[in-house]
Amino acid sequence: MTSTLGYAILTALARKPRSGYELACSMGRPLGYFWTARHSQIHPELQRMVAAGLVSFEQVPGPGPQRKKIYSITGKGRDALREWAVEPPQARPERDELALKAYAAWLADPAELAKLFQAQLEEHERRLAAYEDERASFAGVPGSDSQSFGDYAALWCGISYENHRIAWCRWMIEQLGAERAPRAASGAAWCEM
Known part of the structure; x- marks a missing residue:
């Protein structure tokens, strides 16, 4: 419609x-x-x-x-x-440029890529802090029949997302700073990309 x-x-x-x-x-x-x-x-x-x-x-x-x-x-x-x-969401193509950059990480300078992920980490930490400040304005979880329940539910999703991205950015920075020893190929082929 x-x-x-x-x-x-x-x-x-x-x-x-x-x-x-x-x-x-x-x-x-x-x-x-x-x-x-x-x-x-x-x-x-x-x-x-x-x-x-x-x-x-x-x-x-x-x-x-x-x-x-x-x-x-x-x-x-x-x-x-x-x-x-209440309808299932439409399937949408995933387009995450930062994940794509991680996919191409083997071609990039690790120090430069770590700087990129550090900047992204800081941005996600700022956003999380703003979301947490907003969550503090709620007295608790509103009833599901109130308009503010939708606000809270979307805010909770945003907080969860930012926490995930922060953890991933930290992991990437850690990996990019680690010694790069050659890794043995596993016996099971996962998928040719």
Whole structure:
């Protein structure tokens, strides 16, 4: 019925009506810690969703001479979002540039690669600290029927992800600093890549 971006927009509008600009700003920082969208993607999607009856808008006075549109989710949009929320996610290709760089590590200078992973480690540690600060603002785990449960669930996923990346970056740095002794080939072939 709509794209994944459309469902991200519906999720944001289900929380509160917003202008296209406010939607773009809310997705500038990853929505739910795992979804971003550019301004240029949001407006065409909004038009498709208005045409499909998933979203409506009202025009209100804007800051300048132009009126601005405030978008709201419709009943049809809320129903579509409810149905989508329990469907299995679509298969998506994995595209992790840092993992790809690790895959090519045997070609790189270990000291330079260790610097790259150190910078990544620091970035993930900063993000984790911000997520932990945000988690501290919750009194506990909200009930699953509250809007803030979704915030907490996505935050918990973000914290888990950052902890995983931190551990992996530390492991990579350790491996890149280790003596590189030739390793014997194992008897079992895993997979030719």
